[in-house]
Amino acid sequence: MTVEAHEETFTFQAEVAQILDLMAHSLYSNKEIFLRELISNASDAIDRLRFERFSRPELADDGERLRIRVAFDKDAGTITIEDNGIGMSRAEVIENIGTIARSGTAEFLRALKDDKRADTELIGQFGVGFYSAFVVADRVVLTTRRAGLPAEEGVRWSSEGRGEYTLETVERPERGTTIVLHLREGEQELLNEHRLRSIIQRYSDHISLPIVMPSEGQGDADDPPTVNKASALWTRPKSELTEQDYRDYYRHISGDFTDPIAHLHAKVEGRYEYTMLLFVPSRAPYDLYAQQPRHGVRLHVQRVFILEDTGQLMPSYLRFVRGIIDSADLPLNVSREMLQGSRALDHIRSSAVKKVLRLLKDLARKEPEKYAEFWGEFGAVLKEGIAEDYDNRAEIAELLRFTSTHSPTQDADVSFRDYVGRMKEGQDKIYYLLAPTLAAATASPHLEAFRKKGIEVLLLGELIDNWVVTGLLQEFDGKRLQSVAQGVPDFGDLEDEAEKEAAEKASADFAALLGKLKEALDGRAYDVRVTSRLTTSPACIVANEADTDFALAQRLRGSGLPNQPVLEINPTHPLVERLNRRQDDPRLADWAHVLYNQAVLTLGARIDDPASFVTRLNDLLVALTEAEQTEQAEQAERAGGTEQAGEAGQPGDTERTPQSAQSEQAGDAG
Template sequence: MSNNSNNGTSPVQEFEYKAEMKQLLDLIVHSLYTHPEIYLRELISNASDALSKVRFNALTDQEMLDKEVDLAIRITIDPKEMTFVIEDSGVGMTEEELIANLGTVAKSGTLGFMQSLKEQQKQLDGNLIGQFGVGFYSVFMVTEEVTVETRSSHPGSQGFRWRSGGQGTYTIEKIDKAERGTKISFKFKEESKEFAEEYRVEQIVKKYSNFVDFPIYLGEKQLNSITALWQRSKNELKDEEVNEFYKFIANDYQDPLDYLPVSVEGMVTFKALLFLPKEAPPEMLYRQGELENHGPQLYVKKVLIQNECRDLLPEYLRFIAGVVDTEDLSLNVSREVVQSSPVMAKIRQILTGKILGWFESLAKEQPEKFKTFYKAFGPIIKIGLNTDFTNREKLIELLRFESTKTVDGEYVTLKEYSERMGADQKEIYYHSGTSKGQLLAHPNLEYFQEMGIEVLLLSDPVDVFVIPSIHEYDKKPLKSIEKADIDFSKKNKETPEPIAENLLSPVLQLFRETLGEGVEDVIESHRLVNSPVTLVSGKDGLDSQMEKMMKMMRSDMPAGKRILEVNTAHPIIRNLAGLISADPSNPLIVTAMKQLYEGALFLEGGLDSTTGFLSRMNELIEAATLSR
């Protein structure tokens, strides 16, 4: 930092951007953005935030500067001079806030994220810029130098001027500024002069900022239509207007999948307009705690109180965007009061019921739309089964599954499965794995396929934690097909006869001796049709997919022992029985048994090392190709 004189008045302080800030500015201006028009959206968004803060502060701060000043955003342009000014009467900034807000990277990880995008040669969608706290800097796409003049709303505050060319430095100096708020001014680059035209400014405001909660003026003309859509009745809402409102509040570029107006009067009174996005951001599905800080906007008497109010909905529903407006809270409500308020608890309870009812209606009346919703948010909804016990039964009815009887892209409910079960079937069967294709190829499914028994195919990682907790549906137990205590007494007549008992015992015994402590037991299988062996869980053991997920969370977790089931009607097992009869010490027998066991491990992703497996495979191929 250095000091320069300013014609004998206040000193100008020069600051140097930190290295990562220089890199970030360079990336924003030269590498990543293809829509320079979003600079205006970001400046308006910042001005709107400043106005929201000052309106909120005015509820409790009687000493606030310029308490009676109108809350508005004013834009001035000069097409000939190519100049632009945007001014708000918001909360303003102190010198420290100027440095914090305009001199440093706003969010940790932002630079790394943008750098990786550049390396992948991807361009940032304009909708991402605001999410990473770098919206203000988008102005350097259209200008060489920016001046910011600001004064905080705190009593006795001082005015400051911040100026930068977006290169290596910025300056700050004290100025005389009569009113609170922030004024940003600059001259457009030649290639950006279109933005100094009135029609272009109006077009951008209507596109991105039509629902900003404060009037936006260009000269004397108001450009936006401030309207509290959530205060209107359902038949007054137009889809086009509602869709644009959603894009504005959710920072989404797509229309919502669906929306729900809510109006409640009684023990509590509130209105809401809720939206179902078309897609779930990947981080929402797979990043721990991502949903925790999400939620609809909370308004009290049309005044924004919280932008992301997580107390309005349970965590598993916080992907819902929208606005909730009540008159039953005081305007100066604090975060702590919101959390503990019985009013909020009641609103949350009612909203949860309304939203689950909304999902049920979509499932019945618009099944294709519901399918789109479930594909995007099904994994999140399932989390509610283990957290929202009040609505557990409703959530169970919303569940959808692939099964051995569904075609690709179609699903079955537990109700549908239960209704089409055979008269002799007493249990609902499921099979867990990584994909439908992998599950359908698994030996453990062979008996069920042969007998025409439907099995639910669970390939969502969340399923292994959620579905076993249901225990039963319609008085029918849910059971993993891996469990060794399933009754396999019925089989088709065409099934080959198993080997004789006197040959079976030596085969099983030698398997046990060969595999030793690696397995819990080796038993005759009644579930296998086409495969020689398979691994199953013991009666009290974890199913293999559950164990795999647990090991991912706890790397030191010991692997559980499995039961090896042997198909005594399979030609390989018959051949082994013959070899044992002829010479039990034949080394080929042990090699084949180890290979069969490790092949079963390999199939379910539990084979830690393939070296021995490949070596034995070569040994067996050599024996099979030996010239007689």
Template sequence: MSEATLETHSFQAEIKQLLDLVVHSLYTDREIFLRELISNASDSMEKLRHLQGTEKDIHDAELPLEIHITTDKEAKTLTIADHGIGMTRGELVENLGTIAHSGTKAFLTAMKESGNSPANMIGQFGVGFYSAFMVASEVQVHTRSWRENGEDLVWTSDGTSGYSIEEDKDLQRGVKIVLKLKEEHEEFSDEARVKHLIERYSNFVGFPILLNGERINQVEALWLKNKSDVTEEEYKAFYEFACHAYNDPAYRLHFAADAPIAINALIFVPDENMERLGMQKTEPAVALYCKKVLIDPSPKGLLPEWMRFLKGVIDSADIPLNISRETMQDSALVRKLGSVISKRVIKMFEKEAEADPEKFQAFYRKFERFFKEGVATDYPNRDALAKLLRFESSMTEDGKLSGFADYLARAKDGQDKIYFLVGPSRTQLESSPYVEAFKARGLEVVYFTDAIDEYVIESLGEFDGKKLVSISHAGVELEDNEAEGDALGAEETEQLCAFLKDNLGERVTTVASGKRLVDSPIIALVPQDGMTPQMRRMMKAMDENFEDEVKVELEINPRHPLVKKLAEAKDKDPELAKLVASQLLDNALISAGLLDDARDTVKRMNALMEKAMG
């Protein structure tokens, strides 16, 4: 080239400063440059595709709309070429010589003014091109405009001093960007490294991407297609590729919405919970895209934390991003997006549970911790999530799960509470004295056997307006029930209660005859404001120095033979009666899971056996 054809430009001081910001501060991950350059190439060809419908004279009209990427490890270069609209000399100065000017943005504005807006435009910010200087010491842009009278030109810059424009020759329509890589970034001339980046960030770009002649983006962006147009084989292939999974998902959600925000989503529910198998905490795996370009493969805060087991894609053209596309700028809009998705996911689970209860129960047993975490932490979705909780109860077969809606369907007319009991296993809960009165009255009791259940239920509080009530607490009102056997008289019962209170002292707050018992002599109830056994164990697990003095309310069964014998013994053999009273209290505390130290219990039991043996 002769010097007469060389046109040089210097960057102004403020432009240099802004370019320095783009190169050194704007992007936190340098590999993002390839995504930006591919997105620009895609935009350029999207514009060309639009022009093909309005313009007759397009240079090299027969060229296929493809993106060609070439690596050269020996020359330490990376080349990205497209057959888009290309640029004229004036457009080179305007688009590449002026930071923060976006040809794409100007094109979008023109399309909107004319009533059109190509849906697959990606660039909005005008600085994506300059990310190339993060990894390149020199960038050459070879270009030929789509216009028939266009020039063959090459724009060259080191990203610091300025740029030059000179004539080129024998160029095809479009843009070819050649990056001369910095020594510390020569990895980007490696074919395997570049292939990984294409698959990670740009695999679903709407045009073929060829790397050294081989097409890379084979899997379609299925989330943008109608469900009726996608086969099960395509879903399976997409799941394997995008979600790195090799088994079939348990459930799938594929939907599109225009309001209140434009959304296309394809979300999969895996069939196994890796956290349950002892793996580390699952990271969010529903990737966020904007018009088929990856924004964040693991966006935190987009969906509620408990949904971290989901996999798939959410694509929204409405997301306003910061200037580097790396972080989401409008948190209110992002929250709206997350809210819409989370509600659709929960609705999907609700429909699947209704359509195939057995399948959902099997799934729930693996993933129940996530749903319970959601009830405790995801307040906006708490009521909807409560419908998905499953449990065993006093009216379900061993191993069969039920839900709160089923419980209420079986409840007695006028029943305004849902009764539950927390314990280590169904077997222990079934034999608990707490359940006796409820079984006798035909009242169903929900069995919760997970360590976190009590906290979850406390967070929930009620379901469908019915209060959740623990039957291990005092203050639960029950209707009178006709019981078998003669009972102590009112005066005898009152005297026995006074005797027990005097001898048991501060270990009990009250002693009274109650309606709770059928087969057991005595029961220990946690005061309304008291700490339950499960909560005490949790506190101890968190703090080994935790201490809590156990005080309970006692209810006695005035029909039980042991209680009637104790009423006689308190006058005839007070010492024996005192031993029996203390032993009955310890027995009740053991049933309640509230006895921390059984040494005195064993000594007392030995003394009672000695007396029994004479």
């Protein structure tokens, strides 16, 4: 059947137009990557065909050899990349090339602006690899037909990368995609067999599909030679593989051009047989915290790609791991639904998780500097495992790192194991402080007594830390975790008898003031009490014994968590001493609210009514200023009276009376 050509012109999505302009005019640091990206896309298309064959009988294996073909034509000035994979329909061409449905393009532009690394290293990571064709070509023609569609529903896409592209319906007997690059002036050195072979072997040798390329003069030979090794890297013996092989494969599956920080390659035999090749990246992918981040582990069955992981192969807290798991036991027609109750997959997942955690533990022990880099990128994600993975909670706890008061600059993260090893004699708890920022934590009054006693405190500033220490992880190595901002301070054997007696005396001496402050703060503070945890600040806020940590309650305001805290006052602070001496002060209630709100602010939390707080504080300052002015006026008046009396007693003014003489004698005696 002859297809009537019908050509339409479309405008690129705005961000795609920006990408194309960058490709054509700015990205020149490594032009060779265009071939790597297009071959990688072709490999993915063939993998998708293999997967769809299991659910669509009409796509059953027709015996055709799956392969990627690269060719060049010196006379025409073109390079062709062709695959016999899944292909695309007209709608898919528009969606995948004319527009970008996901955030990859925007993220790429942002990263390219902010990142100082070589520009072309970013292309694969953000899924914009197709556009790299315009680094070397001033016109690109893509012809494709989706498997399962009739020959007359082929699609031809073409563009010169200047904001528009054309689409026309064509007849294409074979499924798959052919991309023809019309090289721009100055790129003819790529039209060379040796040059193209070297690029393929450098960047795509690890691809398990055969990449064939006719020799010069061979034309469209039926059986062109294979350029790459064309074998699944994970199936090859580790003794045959180099570190460079692993790095190249990681870059292929991740799109990340940096080297992984660690990898594991294991073949497991026994009840279930499977191979895993997993990588820990050295930097976080852009979508690590996206609502639906992509999981980077792919499932293969007998070397055939089956599906991308959605959390069944690797738990969410290890979503940064990249790699493959190849099972010999699962059926080739396995579906996501079948995987839900698969004992084989449960076993594989459990084994993979334990091996990754063991890999991280070894990295932390043997290469702490590398582990510190890993922690900076993925630490917050790994902490999610405390909530998500009860079975491995102890192993994950060993891997956690925190800032603490042990380091003067708080720039060195410490583990629970480090902390326990430095605990003071008589200390039986691991102390921590939750705060919204590190600055708020380091300046917190809750640390004053702990600093004075030389007790180390972990400073926790990430939201996930709230969940880690407020119920999910209650102890480590037999030592209970204790917030320094919760409950009555208990220093145990670290507090001597004199300190205990002083605390008891203060409670008695300030009992009346405590009652009045508590009355003034009714409905806001659960209780008011004196404390030994403060040394320089007048007051602080702590959580009631049975309540959630106040910092957490403030940050989750509206969640229904109890947040009536306790106000603790420092009996040695001059302001608190003054309030105790002048309990008849008519503005005592205002002082109570100011102390309370100041304590809330130093906690890093928000106060309920900032305007009232400012008004109270200003009124108290004005009152103190007026009182000081009145006192100064009275002193001046007294000084003036004394001066007048002195002048009256000067020689020659008046006669001295017996009474004045007596007064002088009394003054001298005083």
